Amino acid sequence: MEDQRQESQESQEPTTSGYKLPPWRKWLILFIVSWMTLVVTFSSTSLLPAAPNIASDLATTSEAIDITNAGVLLAMGFSSVLWSPVADLFGRRTAYNAAIFVLLVCTVGAALAVDMAMFTVFRILGGFTGTFFMVAGQTILADIFEPLVRGTAVGCFMVGSVSGPAIGPCIGGIIVTFAHWRIIFWLQVGMTALGLSLSLLFVPTIQQSKTGKETPSSVLAMFNPMRILRQMIYPNVLFAYLTCGLLAFFQYAILTSARSIFNPRFHLSTALVSGLFYLAPGSGFLVGSVVGGRLSDRAVRKWILRRNGVRLPQDRLNSGLLTLFLVLPVATLIFGWTLEEEVGGMPVPIISAFFAGVGLMGSFNGLNTYAAGTSIILLLLLSMLILMLLLEVRPHQRSEVIAGKYIVQYIFGAASSAAVVPMIDSIGVGLTFTIGGFLSLSLSLSLSRC
Template structure:
């Protein structure tokens, strides 16, 4: 039964559409045959049976639903899927995934503390080195379009092993880069591999944890992905103060090697059924065409933009990531002159504040999201995925924007000294860990039963890291043009608008999902009807 739940809509649901149309035709054929066999007198005596006449005149192929008994009811995954691993094994899997999720994001910010030193090595400017960071984010945003479908087709384990090994190799290339061009190339290749950990990690959590405990587990996993960017500049600051900037990437290489070993030895396959198993009966040509169709990057974007609720979750996550990277990227350029800091390690200390906030939020954000889910299950006697979003309203719409304003204007107007912006960064770090687990888990909750958890997470990360790239690229020029206060105000507006959209999704998102599903089912049934009609016509010829 678990396998049935995880077949992709393009195969199983289309086959169901064919069966539905065929069953309807058979019923019509049987009804017509029975009528022809009944004597005339009997027909006259049974003319008052409304069910026969009603059925024949009312049903058409436009009215047929794909799942007649549960056409738009939210479907749960077979609970047995979540009992395959013991609690201790789940903790170990989550810990490995958290370490892997730490790697790519930490690499995106460790270089920030060493930008002047890297620029001096390659005889270029700090703006050019920051551009490499923006390109790093862009490639982190592009790669989910590939890693998401691949992890559904071939499972979670092998993509994790391959990406970990390539991350290790490309980190060596970055550390040894002899010129600026090779530095850029290896940075981008590292980013492309590193995002796999984020996609596969989220999907694995969805594979092994039930919805009522998924938020807590995802919070632990996300702690690695968020602590990495926050502590990265501090780590980089220490290294560049006492060693060369290339040692930053040698440390990254060592961590990549450790992750590769752990994944090979201890990460099991978590997906209940790989899509590749659907292709066993097909010819080589048919398998190739199906795989090319499944791995098309367009599919991830189409899925994201097909469902308004998923697009809003992606934009809300993007607003948080935009704020995070536009806050972290310019610290050395904004706070060093503000507080007369002279060394990388001094400015690196400021990154500890949001990092500690992320660490503290790990223990509460996911648990609070799961608490809200359980609370509304008791109220409604059923689980509605949108209820999870209630846990992040106040944090994305009030707490995080307030912290951004306090940080920006306290630095801009030179008030509050060091404690005020540090406190704002710390509280914002805690607040974001109340938002990300809720938004990420919501995406998994909605698409888990459709067997598309990796694809929906891929779409979410695609849009959020494209916004992160934009934030990294424009923050310094924007701050120089308008000041950190007004730039923080604009970022705050992005957060508030996102919060309003999340609120709307909580209220109306279930209806949006059902409307999209109805349209998709109608199209599939219509397509199945056309295929059967064409097949029937060819058989007659």
């Protein structure tokens, strides 16, 4: 039975010339795709400390800026509905570079905005490129890295996507303290231009376009979001999506609420000082991503040896049990309740935020690769490792499965950005983070029973 599973899995693993690229080219491509996720996630949070300054210059309110940021997150979530069909029609490399160029133009437009309407339009249009960089990046890595080292590669890839939301507010706080808020956008322009230059030079054409084979009706069908949303009919994929969504809710809950919690709790008066707090969860995101990726590959190799050469995609799930059921919930409870009860001073929530970041990304890393490399199967293991596993359950629908995950993830992120501060004001920071942690664990248990 195991041999049949292995044969089925191997038959579904797509063959690609990308495996034959020289190692230096593979790791340079890894840097490029990770850099672009850093750029788009940096842009989603770097304006948080500058919201009052932007509101003042554009004759609006900080609440309106927060709503715009939530709109950007929603646009990011649905960006692959637009760009993935473009990649199918014209080739992934062409679509990837076109999306970078659009982001570059929109960032310049936001930097030059003269009123709130212009600012909002360019911000949301730029957001519509967001998760395509993550979907295309993960698919590119699946094309060039063999399964036994793919976990390490994706773990390094996640460094960009997880560090951006954390270092964005920190750098934004520094800039807005000493310079004008528009400098934040011009920094993003430089970062995007660097990514476009490197991509044009080094990202290869692996997936060929399908131009010339489609009818008008088939082209329209490519833009039908149901091809992405129908992945949710599979229970384990649905619960993986929801678990990712709640993890994203937790991530943006920390990032969005930090200033409103820390400033009054520790009497902080400047964006610079409160912005430094983001280094704690950001460092945890980095450590959790890299270590989680290596542990994911290690778990795969260990179980291959135990089965005498048989590899099953759910083997990755074993690597995140410790971070999911111990590190993340314990760190979350300590973070929330020490702030609620005002004990432990500033070091305790900072340290707990670091370990919460480690636990969060250690849990994210494996699940994300699982849903795009073999057929939908029954999951009997307890875990929440999402980034690696979403790549290994449905290899011929990698982009659709990953795109669906990001749609759900950023819907939850947008909801968190808009709702977490009122929620904390209503029931307290301790209970807010306790509820979030409990829901994430409950969904992971449901996932294990699908």
